[in-house]
Amino acid sequence: MSMLTVSGVETFYGAIQALHGVDIHVEEGEIVTLIGANGAGKSTLLMTICGSPQARTGSIVFESEDITALPTHQIMRKGISQSPEGRRIFPRMTVLENLKMGAAFSEPANFDTDLEQVYTLFPRLKERAEQRGGTLSGGEQQMLAIGRALMSRPRLLLLDEPSLGIAPMLVRQIFTAIKQINVQQGVTILLVEQNAYHALRLAHRGYVLVNGTIQMTGAGKDLLARPEIRAAYLEGGAT
Amino acid sequence: MEYFVQQLINGLALGSIYGLIAIGYTMVYGIIGMINFAHGDIFMVGAFGALIVIVGLGAVGFGGAGVLIILALLAAMLIAAVYGWALERVAYRPLRGSFRLAALISAIGMSIFLQNFVQLSQGARVKPLQPMVEGGFVVMEKGNFAVTLSYLQIIIVVTTVVLMAGFSLLIAKTPIGRTQRACEQDMKMASLLGLDVNRTISLTFVMGAALAAVAGMMFLLYYGVIDFFIGFLVGIKAFTAAVLGGIGSLPGAMLGGLLIGLIETFWSGYFTVEYKDVAAFAILVLVLIFRPTGLLGRPEVEKV
Ligand SMILES: Nc1ncnc2c1ncn2[C@@H]1O[C@H](COP(=O)(O)OP(=O)(O)OP(=O)(O)O)[C@@H](O)[C@H]1O
Ligand SMILES: [Mg+2]
Numbered sequence: 249m250s251m252l253t254v255s256g257v258e259t260f261y262g263a264i265q266a267l268h269g270v271d272i273h274v275e276e277g278e279i280v281t282l283i284g285a286n287g288a289g290k291s292t293l294l295m296t297i298c299g300s301p302q303a304r305t306g307s308i309v310f311e312s313e314d315i316t317a318l319p320t321h322q323i324m325r326k327g328i329s330q331s332p333e334g335r336r337i338f339p340r341m342t343v344l345e346n347l348k349m350g351a352a353f354s355e356p357a358n359f360d361t362d363l364e365q366v367y368t369l370f371p372r373l374k375e376r377a378e379q380r381g382g383t384l385s386g387g388e389q390q391m392l393a394i395g396r397a398l399m400s401r402p403r404l405l406l407l408d409e410p411s412l413g414i415a416p417m418l419v420r421q422i423f424t425a426i427k428q429i430n431v432q433q434g435v436t437i438l439l440v441e442q443n444a445y446h447a448l449r450l451a452h453r454g455y456v457l458v459n460g461t462i463q464m465t466g467a468g469k470d471l472l473a474r475p476e477i478r479a480a481y482l483e484g485g486a487t
Numbered sequence: 488m489e490y491f492v493q494q495l496i497n498g499l500a501l502g503s504i505y506g507l508i509a510i511g512y513t514m515v516y517g518i519i520g521m522i523n524f525a526h527g528d529i530f531m532v533g534a535f536g537a538l539i540v541i542v543g544l545g546a547v548g549f550g551g552a553g554v555l556i557i558l559a560l561l562a563a564m565l566i567a568a569v570y571g572w573a574l575e576r577v578a579y580r581p582l583r584g585s586f587r588l589a590a591l592i593s594a595i596g597m598s599i600f601l602q603n604f605v606q607l608s609q610g611a612r613v614k615p616l617q618p619m620v621e622g623g624f625v626v627m628e629k630g631n632f633a634v635t636l637s638y639l640q641i642i643i644v645v646t647t648v649v650l651m652a653g654f655s656l657l658i659a660k661t662p663i664g665r666t667q668r669a670c671e672q673d674m675k676m677a678s679l680l681g682l683d684v685n686r687t688i689s690l691t692f693v694m695g696a697a698l699a700a701v702a703g704m705m706f707l708l709y710y711g712v713i714d715f716f717i718g719f720l721v722g723i724k725a726f727t728a729a730v731l732g733g734i735g736s737l738p739g740a741m742l743g744g745l746l747i748g749l750i751e752t753f754w755s756g757y758f759t760v761e762y763k764d765v766a767a768f769a770i771l772v773l774v775l776i777f778r779p780t781g782l783l784g785r786p787e788v789e790k791v
Contacts, residue, residue: 298679324681337668349669352662353681401683436563 249312250276251276251403251436252297252404257306259289259296266292269306274404279306279430279437281447281468282423283481290440291333293457297438299329299386310404330401331393332412333409333440338385339382345380346392350399358401365433366395369425377432396424398429405446408440419443423450448472456481489627493634496626496754497750500640500709502748503647507702508725509740510654511571511695517671517735518691521587522578525593526699527722528601529571531715533700534707535605538614539720552619556708563700570601571696572689578679580685598718601791602723604714613714616707619778645703650701654694656739668693671735720764724751727771746770 250273259267266289283292294304298309298365299320308316315323322415324330329350338346347366349357349372367374374383381448390410397405407426409418423446429435441447448468449455456477464471471477508530515523540559549555573779578597580691582589623637658664669677670687706721728747732739745768754766774781 300675321683322679322683324679330679332676332679336679337675338672340672341665341668345665348662349665349677349680349682352666396680464614477740 250274251311252294252438253307253309254297254308256309257293257296257303257308259301261290261301266460267303270457270460270462272465273457274436274438275435276403276436277430278453279426279439279451281439281441281451281454282457283441283444283447285480286479289460291408292460294330294332294408294438294440297323297406297430298328302424308483315472324400327401327403327409328406329397329400329404330406331390331397331410335389335393337381337384337392337396339380341379342383343381343384343392344377345376346396347373348397351402352402354400358459362399362401366398369398369428370395389412390414390422391425392486394425394429398433398435402435404436404438406438406440409441409442410439411441411443412447419446426450437483444477445472488633489629489634490756492626494752496634496636496640497756498752499746501644501752502745503643503649504702504705504709504726504744505721505728505747506741506744507647507698507705509728510719511743512726512729513732513736514667514691514695516729518667518674518688519579519590521590521731522589522594522726523574523579523692524722524726525574525578525601526695527718527725528598528605528720529574529681529696530699530706530721530725531605531713531718532570532601533563533567533696533703534713534717535609535614535703535705535715536700537563537704538616538713539618541619545767551631552774552788554566556619556704560701560704560727563704564697565701567696567700568693571692571699574696575689575692578612578746580688598722602715602718609715610713615712618711618786619708628697632696639708645710646701646705650698654698655737663690685716702779724764727767731781732772733775736783736785739781739783746782775778 250438254270254272256268257267257312258265264321270293280291282293295301297308299318303316305461307314310326310328312441315326340484347363351362372388373395376388381389381392394407394410410422410426414422426439427450430437439447439451448471451468454468454471456460456471489597508526512523516520525537530633536731537559540562541555546559568580574597578593579590582593620642623635623640626634658667666682666687669682672685674684706717725744728742728743730766731746732741732743750770751767755763
């Protein structure tokens with residue numbers, strides 16, 4: 249039984265259909281990446297898993313429980329968390345307050361340990377603990393978004409373009425952190441990335457989303473080797 | 488000078504009442520971006536709740552003004568909170584996600600409904616209340632003019648200061664307050680963190696209504712008369728106070744309330760009583776022209 253199974257999911261924004269029957273599954277302990285062009289529906293898929301918007305047809309099963317029709321806040325208390333597109337840091341809260349919000353529904357006794365773990369992963373956040381979220385740099389906000397998502401001790405972590413707008417040096421740091429979260433903390437990860445090269449190298453498996461449907465799937469290394477992927481999604485390739 | 492001090496005292500007491508109501512306007516605006524035009528009527532319902540409890544308990548020979556006031560206050564807060572909760576549930580929540588004007592029209596409808604409801608159930612006549620807190624200090628005296636600070640004014644200002652301090656602390660330091668601010672800053676993200684946004688919105692209405700009920704109780708004691716229509720003008724002035732201070736800002740609502748109270752009293756003290764309402768609104772217009780975000784409102788400069 250997969251940890252997460254998405255089957256035949258169709259999602260609409262009003263009359264516009266963004267997902268046309270998506271099937272993916274994520275096994276416990278995996279890093280799975282989702283790549284695709286702008287507007288392919290990657291963020292929509294992550295948000296649909298979280299119930300915002302809800303899938304109009306199809307089903308989403310997490311740890312053997314059908315969560316398709318649950319409201320967002322209930323889904324997020326089941327062990328899923330997301331670092332969403334655009335990071336969505338609370339701008340008028342400090343770094344520490346943002347992290348506390350991430351832990352709003354976890355065991356208070358775990359707070360200090362979890363905070364220390366996030367600070368170890370991203371030492372910069374510790375230095376900036378009292379700074380307001382809205383005044384952090386883009387890279388710092390990204391670290392905070394990931395850190396905040398970790399504070400609830402998720403079993404499944406959804407990451408939407410964690411490397412967006414970040415300098416190459418820092419990108420490597422972020423990807424190293426993702427690896428650590430997966431290996432050391434045992435968190436299963438579904439990763440959306442524009443940076444297909446890094447993502448496919450890191451991931452166990454990958455899916456390619458085109459216009460709201462899955463067009464290709466396979467092991468990360470295999471996808472990386474395919475000429476059509478190299479042409480469409482890797483640097484220097486046609487878009 | 489003596490006259491000035493007297494107006495200052497009166498203005499502070501009145502401003503306290505406006506400030507407590509303004510908090511409700513500003514918090515609701517902050518979280519769901521709508522002007523709850525029925526909030527003034529929640530204040531009125533609170534005042535009626537207090538009056539009914541005082542008269543009712545008084546009729547069965549319940550003694551002791553102090554105990555009576557505290558019981559009436561708690562009852563008024565509870566009644567107003569229930570009304571505030573129901574208001575959001577019935578009239579605003581079903582319209583969330585609809586066009587902005589829909590909720591506003593619904594709010595105006597609820598305001599008219601509450602006024603008519605109280606008029607029908609309690610009668611249209613003005614309801615008097617015997618003075619319950621009498622006496623005070625003479626602060627200064629000159630010739631035959633004495634500046635008095637009544638015990639009631641002290642109670643009003645002290646209660647307001649304590650409530651506002653406690654409430655600010657609640658919002659700034661506690662998990663409830665943090666949740667409230669999170670929903671205000673990014674509702675979608677709040678739900679992605681597992682927060683029940685609807686519950687937080689309900690709580691915001693409940694808190695705002697309870698504070699308005701305290702103001703209603705103070706109004707009742709201070710003026711000694713209420714009717715079903717008091718929520719209209721007082722509500723509009725408290726709303727003005729919230730805008731003046733910067734709508735969405737908690738300290739702004741408190742400051743705005745104080746200023747509107749002071750402006751109104753000084754205007755009636757030095758110019759004409761007839762135009763006191765016009766004075767408050769004229770200041771509002773000026774502020775909005777020169778500082779559209781209000782005195783403590785924040786200009787949108789942050790990157791998100
Ligand atoms: N709130 C919305 N209302 C209407 N249409 C939307 C909305 N959000 C997304 N869409 C549309 O749905 C489609 C998929 O968008 P989505 O954000 O999921 O793409 P994406 O793969 O994440 O793209 P990107 O790489 O640019 O982030 C797009 O055509 C987009 O215009
Ligand atoms: Mg996206």
